[in-house]
Amino acid sequence: MTPLDLAITGSDERADAIDSAPKLGRKRDLTRDPEILNCALEVLAETGYEGMTIDMVAARAKAGKATIYRRWPSKAELVLDAVACMKKAGTAPERLPDTGTLRGDLVAMIKPHSIEDGERKLQIMAGLASMLTSSPELADAVNAAIINPRVAVNKLFLRRAIDRGEISPDVDIDTLSMVSGSMAAHRTLLERKPIDRAFLVSLIDGVILPAVGLKPPTKA
């Protein structure tokens, strides 16, 4: 039984009692919450869950350890909240391309910012990997924040390509939409090679497009 298992039973409630009398005294600086969570994600990406210490997070956020424990009851919940909050932060700001072709859409997703953000998330995933088996809650949070958004984009592109008649409706959308994410994870975590444009294009032209029966644009 991992500490995470115990910690997550309280669903959405925060550490302190909200409904009691929170009238007197200095008010909690709510702007520190996202700062602390972001520092937690940084440390997580650099050292992994086990290597991460609350002192590291506090030092990076220039916060006292007591400030952190006043807001999250344990390291496990801090990490879970940090991962969960990644989701909200990442959903809004990107409008998806709609170029009229599947390849156009896929290639248009290759942006420096997108790559950078993706590698960061993969590092976080690696740091949490050993916990995922024993903590389904954390695994679900990782899925919701990191995996599903990417898969959903690919799935949308494939569905649109079917709708416009560009590809056959028989293609295995569910499997194909996970190819690029899986291969990117493999490349970062095991091969330790960068996710550069050439790699992503070779995925598109060497796997995805051939698999749906499209020719890459003039091989030679």
Next chain:
Amino acid sequence: MTPLDLAITGSDERADAIDSAPKLGRKRDLTRDPEILNCALEVLAETGYEGMTIDMVAARAKAGKATIYRRWPSKAELVLDAVACMKKAGTAPERLPDTGTLRGDLVAMIKPHSIEDGERKLQIMAGLASMLTSSPELADAVNAAIINPRVAVNKLFLRRAIDRGEISPDVDIDTLSMVSGSMAAHRTLLERKPIDRAFLVSLIDGVILPAVGLKPPTKA
């Protein structure tokens, strides 16, 4: 600087001095080495690198902690040796199928033993994931013992298919040969779903074969 970084400098030398006078006294029981290493792999798969303790390994192997430290100078080297020895143990016993068709070869690789063994190795990989970034030696060992053998098999099947004219020589062998392994890792570590026959067949018929321009055998 992780403990692993320091530990691996001595290349192949074992802990004790071999060239001094190892004449007198009771001889070391060399048959315990593989037993201990195998227990280390089991604990590793169950708890991950950080969660694994030398006492767990010793208890499972019914060995004293001193016996382990007499043979490996640190936890880090024990784990590295355990992963490295997986390679030798796994290479010999499988003769590869040669059915005459790419799909035949790929499907023939789906055997209960192979699946079971694969999931065990994926669990070990998950337990080591957070270390791979900071320890290239360990990452290389994981690649040599777990990843490369599988990739090599797929690459061989694809090359044979090209040689017999079954598929075009233009297909991206290097990328395609890593698809199944990456997707299996993703499925085990993140989706936490079993690697069953249906999943592997959907990989073959939904991704690999279409990507090389072959039709799966009668969709409906």
Next chain:
DNA sequence: TATATACGAAACGGAAGAGTTCCGGATATT
């Protein structure tokens, strides 16, 4: 102004684990 809470910083207590040492006993050489 008096009170109560938040803040950063640092000290503290307790638990867990890496690595060492010692024990009684077994097995080898000389």
Next chain:
DNA sequence: AATATCCGGAACTCTTCCGTTTCGTATATA
């Protein structure tokens, strides 16, 4: 027989880290 190394087991030291508490200070209400 004497010596030296192995064995499993357990006690031991030392470090690290979680989580708590304390302290001086800042900021809120009454």
